[in-house]
Amino acid sequence: MSFLTLSNVSKRFTDFDAVKEFNLDVEKGEFVSFLGPSGCGKTTTLRMIAGFESPTSGTIRIAGEDITERAPSQRNVGMVFQSYALFPNMTVAQNIGFGLRIRKESEDALRERVDEMLSIIHLEQKGNSYPYQLSGGQQQRVALARALAIRPQVLLLDEPLSALDAKIRLSLRAEIRAIQRQLGITAIYVTHDQEEALSISDRIVVMSHGRIEQVGTPFQIYNFPETNFVAGFVGTLNTVEAEVLDSKNGLLRMDGVQFKTSQEEMKGRSAGDRIRMSIRPERFSFVTEQNRKDNVLDCIIENITFLGSVVRIQVKIAGVIFNMDTFNNPFLELPKIGDKHQVTCSQEAVMVYSGEASA
Amino acid sequence: MSVASRIRKFPFWSWLWFILGALYFILPLYATLDFSLRMERGAIGFKAYREAFADLEFLETFGYSTLLAVMTIIVSVTLIVPTAYWIRLRLPEARRLVEFITLLPFVVPAIILVFGLIRVYSSPLEIPFTEIQIGTPLTMLNIGRFHLGTNILIVAGYVVLALPYMYRSVDTGMRTVDVRTLTEAAQSLGASWYTIIVKVILPNVRSALLSGALLTFAIVVGEVVLASFLGIPAFGPYLFLLGQHRAYEPSALTFTTFLITWAAMGIIQLVTGGQGQTAGAH
Numbered sequence: 025m026s027f028l029t030l031s032n033v034s035k036r037f038t039d040f041d042a043v044k045e046f047n048l049d050v051e052k053g054e055f056v057s058f059l060g061p062s063g064c065g066k067t068t069t070l071r072m073i074a075g076f077e078s079p080t081s082g083t084i085r086i087a088g089e090d091i092t093e094r095a096p097s098q099r100n101v102g103m104v105f106q107s108y109a110l111f112p113n114m115t116v117a118q119n120i121g122f123g124l125r126i127r128k129e130s131e132d133a134l135r136e137r138v139d140e141m142l143s144i145i146h147l148e149q150k151g152n153s154y155p156y157q158l159s160g161g162q163q164q165r166v167a168l169a170r171a172l173a174i175r176p177q178v179l180l181l182d183e184p185l186s187a188l189d190a191k192i193r194l195s196l197r198a199e200i201r202a203i204q205r206q207l208g209i210t211a212i213y214v215t216h217d218q219e220e221a222l223s224i225s226d227r228i229v230v231m232s233h234g235r236i237e238q239v240g241t242p243f244q245i246y247n248f249p250e251t252n253f254v255a256g257f258v259g260t261l262n263t264v265e266a267e268v269l270d271s272k273n274g275l276l277r278m279d280g281v282q283f284k285t286s287q288e289e290m291k292g293r294s295a296g297d298r299i300r301m302s303i304r305p306e307r308f309s310f311v312t313e314q315n316r317k318d319n320v321l322d323c324i325i326e327n328i329t330f331l332g333s334v335v336r337i338q339v340k341i342a343g344v345i346f347n348m349d350t351f352n353n354p355f356l357e358l359p360k361i362g363d364k365h366q367v368t369c370s371q372e373a374v375m376v377y378s379g380e381a382s383a
Numbered sequence: 384m385s386v387a388s389r390i391r392k393f394p395f396w397s398w399l400w401f402i403l404g405a406l407y408f409i410l411p412l413y414a415t416l417d418f419s420l421r422m423e424r425g426a427i428g429f430k431a432y433r434e435a436f437a438d439l440e441f442l443e444t445f446g447y448s449t450l451l452a453v454m455t456i457i458v459s460v461t462l463i464v465p466t467a468y469w470i471r472l473r474l475p476e477a478r479r480l481v482e483f484i485t486l487l488p489f490v491v492p493a494i495i496l497v498f499g500l501i502r503v504y505s506s507p508l509e510i511p512f513t514e515i516q517i518g519t520p521l522t523m524l525n526i527g528r529f530h531l532g533t534n535i536l537i538v539a540g541y542v543v544l545a546l547p548y549m550y551r552s553v554d555t556g557m558r559t560v561d562v563r564t565l566t567e568a569a570q571s572l573g574a575s576w577y578t579i580i581v582k583v584i585l586p587n588v589r590s591a592l593l594s595g596a597l598l599t600f601a602i603v604v605g606e607v608v609l610a611s612f613l614g615i616p617a618f619g620p621y622l623f624l625l626g627q628h629r630a631y632e633p634s635a636l637t638f639t640t641f642l643i644t645w646a647a648m649g650i651i652q653l654v655t656g657g658q659g660q661t662a663g664a665h
């Protein structure tokens with residue numbers, strides 16, 4: 025049985041449904057991210073698990089116990105906030121020991137646990153500092169230690185890195201993940217940064233408008249997005265409108281150019297249907313002897329942009345511009361803008377979704 | 384930072400405006416001090432201070448006003464801290480309304496407040512829309528020679544007058560430390576309401592409370608209108624009266640009150656030194 029369970033959880037604020045029919049099972053020790061655009065209900069869901077909001081309907085269980093109506097202070101759930109929320113009047117050690125003191129642990133046990141947490145977050149020297157004497161990254165590590173010191177059943181993190189600058193964000197997210205693995209704690213991590221979610225999670229819950237769009241491993245979410253929203257939100261995507269030519273053989277037409285797809289979604293469509301077609305930039309490549317198979321497309325080079333390890337080339341196929349990514353290397357022979365070329369992508373790379381193309 | 388680098392950082396114009404501003408405040412104060420020291424013809428001395436402090440009535444009225452100020456501070460703190468906290472925590476949508484209410488004492492002159500207070504409290508408690516009356520009028524509530532009713536009345540009036548200052552200090556203090564998130568952090572660590580308020584909230588709004596208390600003190604000790612109309616022997620009316628009969632002593636007392644206020648500010652600085660830093664990114 026799963027460790028943390030949300031069943032049919034909904035939250036309504038006066039006249040606005042912030043979270044709708046949320047169902048999720050999290051295993052013990054698992055690291056799950058909530059990913060979605062601003063306002064999609066990530067924080068609200070997390071706050072319901074913490075007990076700061078109470079669900080309009082549905083139940084939340086931890087280790088089999090129904091905690092839906094339990095006060096936040098009775099839940100044994102650790103919380104890390106975007107704004108750190110360290111107690112300014114207490115030293116680092118007092119902050120970390122706060123929850124233990126409430127649990128009436130002996131002074132010795134308390135000191136030992138605080139030292140242990142300080143060494144886990146590599147701030148052994150800072151026990152007697154006040155929060156305002158620490159950098160943002162250090163403060164957030166202390167907040168993490170404070171939440172973990174009480175040995176919570178579940179650790180909740182609400183965009184813990186978004187107030188930090190890019191370099192620290194990268195190193196701290198790796199550190200959070202390492203500590204979570206080391207302690208084997210179940211963690212829910214809210215973020216609107218898809219790269220962060222992909223790199224840190226065991227599983228990702230992609231949300232939109234208060235609903236779950238898809239739950240899956242980063243690999244599944246990125247490579248097999250189930251809805252057009254997920255495909256568009258996670259990673260970069262070329263999306264165009266196309267017309268079904270032959271649903272049995274997976275043939276589509278866009279601006280007079282024919283594409284072939286292997287996707288099941290095509291079954292049951294009739295010729296002439298309008299459909300959304302999506303292809304990731306990295307699935308395109310220039311045609312060579314080896315890969316000349318499906319979808320060989322004539323194009324004109326429109327623009328070339330260096331993105332560090334990746335070079336993004338904009339190619340115009342018929343009247344439509346597609347992004348194409350290739351790995352950078354010093355021996356790469358780049359085409360010139362305005363050159364005519366041929367690019368290709370496999371039929372598995374052509375994803376189709378129902379509905380009209382929006383962009 | 385060294386003096387040299389300071390000067391380089393603040394160019395000529397900044398200094399000019401700073402000095403002009405400072406003069407605007409310091410000159411009248413200096414004039415008061417200078418005047419208060421010239422009671423004896425042709426000599427600089429503290430005669431005015433000696434005479435002013437020797438007056439028993441000064442000590443009585445100042446002591447009484449101090450007591451009123453302390454009572455006012457206690458009442459307004461117990462009233463405002465929980466209110467401001469609850470609004471930050473659970474009723475953010477009520478903040479505009481409460482802010483507007485706390486501004487009313489600026490809009491309604493004190494003189495109107497006086498007549499309102501007297502009108503309401505000098506009649507017996509009436510049950511609305513009936514002829515039934517219960518209790519004695521508040522103004523007639525006395526214990527021996529001690530006018531309890533009037534004292535309650537004046538403290539109530541002072542709480543209203545001090546409301547804008549107290550509420551704003553407390554509310555700003557609560558915003559800078561983000562009491563709502565601190566409360567949630569403490570709750571998730573298992574803290575009870577008592578622990579949250581005593582260990583987390585109060586220590587972090589302490590400097591805001593102190594500055595609100597200081598402002599309240601200054602207002603109450605210098606207040607004239609309410610005290611005169613309720614006919615109580617407070618420091619404000621005393622100073623006012625003294626000013627009509629004497630020349631030098633009021634200046635001496637005015638300067639003294641300034642010193643007391645500054646001393647209080649200094650104490651606050653000392654007590655809160657190093658505290659009151661906001662949580663958040665640096």
Ligand SMILES: Nc1ncnc2c1ncn2[C@@H]1O[C@H](COP(=O)(O)OP(=O)(O)OP(=O)(O)O)[C@@H](O)[C@H]1O
Pocket residue numbers: 037038040042060061062063064065066067068069216
């Ligand atoms: N207390 C509240 N009262 C009314 N509406 C609320 C309340 N809290 C949140 N909402 C609304 O619920 C929706 C979801 O909010 P939530 O904070 O969960 O979004 P989020 O996914 O965390 O977004 P972000 O990435 O911006 O933090 C938003 O539209 C928000 O306006």
Ligand SMILES: [Mg+2]
Pocket residue numbers: 066067068182
């Ligand atoms: Mg949020």
